[in-house]
Amino acid sequence: MSTRNPIQASSTDVAVTRFLPYLVEIQRKLYVLLAVIFASGVLGFIYYQRILSFVLKFFNLKGITIVLTSPYQFLDLAVNTGIATGVITAFPLIIIYALRFLKPALKPKEYRLLLRLVPVSLLLFVTGFAFGAWVMQFVINLYSQAAIDFNIGNIWDISLSTSRRHDLAPAAEDRQAGSLHQQTPLRLHRHSGPGRPPPAKRYYLPFHPHHCPFTSF
Numbered sequence: 001m002s003t004r005n006p007i008q009a010s011s012t013d014v015a016v017t018r019f020l021p022y023l024v025e026i027q028r029k030l031y032v033l034l035a036v037i038f039a040s041g042v043l044g045f046i047y048y049q050r051i052l053s054f055v056l057k058f059f060n061l062k063g064i065t066i067v068l069t070s071p072y073q074f075l076d077l078a079v080n081t082g083i084a085t086g087v088i089t090a091f092p093l094i095i096i097y098a099l100r101f102l103k104p105a106l107k108p109k110e111y112r113l114l115l116r117l118v119p120v121s122l123l124l125f126v127t128g129f130a131f132g133a134w135v136m137q138f139v140i141n142l143y144s145q146a147a148i149d150f151n152i153g154n155i156w157d158i159s160l161s162t163s164r165r166h167d168l169a170p171a172a173e174d175r176q177a178g179s180l181h182q183q184t185p186l187r188l189h190r191h192s193g194p195g196r197p198p199p200a201k202r203y204y205l206p207f208h209p210h211h212c213p214f215t216s217f
Contacts, residue, residue, distance in 0.1 A: 029097050036093060037086035044085025048078040051085065059137050064144050064154040 044051060056066065068074065095118065103111055147154050 026101075033090055033093060033097070036090045039086075040089035041082040041086030043082075045078050045082030048081035051081050052077065058133075059140055061140065061144070061156075064156055066156055069157050 068077075099114065099118070102114070106114065144154050
């Protein structure tokens, strides 16, 4: 037997009846957003090579050789490119849905103010993103030019999520998205006594804005 108070039961039914249409509307819009993200993400996954080529041309990487040090990086690049494409494509739709959801709860004057602030916010966002891209391009050119001045070849490992160690070019682990590692192989001889020196041990000096440790194998 149910032990609920009739008053509590009626208040619960009223709350469900009142908020159920809003929840159903949110569910429907979430389905639409997921469909848009999935569709655009699949397109980004398929055409990831063209997207990455456009990004690399934007940064104008002259005198730099971009390499993939692991066969799994092809899959990583494709998946991350697809996710980024899906989120960017669905971003305007998210803003529209958010404005429509907030409109009934706002006064007409408040809603008009919100509509005026949205373009300003988008403009500031694009300006900040462009400034960050400009700073990144400046840093990349600075490090590449430093290597060219020392007559060192620029061989960079590109990874959008993680950098895995590889026998050909072990990279320092870096979890930052869109990180670029420049590695310069150095051969150092260590003499332990008279006679023939031991075989050279190869060291890799990663040029990175935050750390420059020696890694060896």
